[in-house]
Amino acid sequence: MASKLVYVLNGPNLNRLGKREPGIYGSQTLEDIAGLLVGRGQTLGCEIEMRQSNHEGLLVDWLHEAEDKGAHAVLLNAGAYTHSSVALLDAIRAIAVPVIEVHLSNPHAREPFRHKSWVGQAAKGTIAGFGAQSYLLALEAAAAL
Template sequence: MADRLVYVLNGPNLNRLGKREPGIYGTQTLADIGAMLEARGATLGMTIAMRQSNHEGALVDWLHEAEDKGAHAVLLNAGAYTHTSVALLDAIRAISVPVVEVHLSNPHTREDFRHTSWVGMAARGTIAGFGARSYLLALEAAAEF
């Protein structure tokens, strides 16, 4: 079976993982998470395209690119844009590639403003609250699409 391409898109401040509020986000870096995903993806016949940007427009462009490149799925941790970005909502709705929303922490146990997810309104599903393992669970879910 040919490898299926999975985009893993990460939003603002996720480049600071391992340093940023480890009590909430853990001590693993984004590079650590990428390595875990690549290893698990190899066993699932999936190729990982891992990206991070602090800029909303880059995430929108990469969502479009995922469809243009024939991606199997997108795992999206939009960070704070989850709760503010109608542009990401529209971009997810504009593509046919299934998107899985991913969060390290559980937004519903945090501040009230984090309880609304614009990304979740268009995502196929959401996995949150399991730290770095949230990404692996999302990848395993995407393998079933």
């Protein structure tokens, strides 16, 4: 059986995980989370393509690429772009690949400006508030699609 390609796209400041506000985002680095995803992906028959950028346009390009490369799903932690990027909303709507929105923290339990998600308006679903486990839960959901 061929493995399912799952893109895991991470937005601004997620390269600072482990150092950035560990009380909110935890102490695991993005590399730690990538290792967890690759391991779990192997048991689920998923190949993980993990990327991070602080640049909105690159995230848009990668969403398009996910479709062009035949990805099964995209896990997207858009970081702050979640709450501001109509470009990401449009990019998600422009592709047929299901996108699962992922957050380490629970945006609804935080500042009011974080309560609105442009990404969530086009995502298949959202998993938030479980720290690094949010990514693993999203991968389980993606594999089941």
